[in-house]
Amino acid sequence: SQTIHQWPATLVQPVGSPLSLECTVEGTSNPNLYWYRQAAGRGLQLLFYSVGIGQISSEVPQNLSASRPQDRQFILSSKKLLLSDSGFYLCATDTEAFFGQGTRLTVV
């Protein structure tokens, strides 16, 4: 069965600092992978999705970027965090959606 590992679980970062959230998948090959963000009081917003190594599609213009260096690895990054980047970030695969446990990011 599929398992998604996402870390860290919580993160507090100062404004202007870089960010790297990592997601790895086990139990499947060539998955479609997704990054979502849930800002306070709002729904889950699709940020990026990837259908394969090096293939990234962005849904919304933003301060973040994503990369997929390996088949089962999906990374969410930022060079300089903004206060508005605070939120709950989820990595997921599809078919039958599996989610990581999420990362609660607070930018201070």
Add this chain to the structure above:
Amino acid sequence: KQEVTQIPAALSVPEGENLVLNCSFTDSAIYNLQWFRQDPGKGLTSLLLIQSSQREQTSGRLNASLDKSSGRSTLYIAASQPGDSATYLCAVHFTGNQFYFGTGTSLTVIP
């Protein structure tokens, strides 16, 4: 652009009532639709998954239906309990490899 909408945004019912949550989507070209619950401060729990070829799925007191032609799904919860209180999310996997969530319905079941 594909969109997923859920109504109502919030719902409060007394314990024991049956209730229906609604989800609508703008494009009938989907792989599947999934209902989740999200408890405060926690991740998502998958409740029911309906494939594109199916009309409904049942699990215990939960029943989810899918009408692709009208772009609608409902989640029916029978004999609601206080432990059912949570935010319920509908998620649609469109055939363009995009997987969108609705904004959720916050359910409170009053003892």
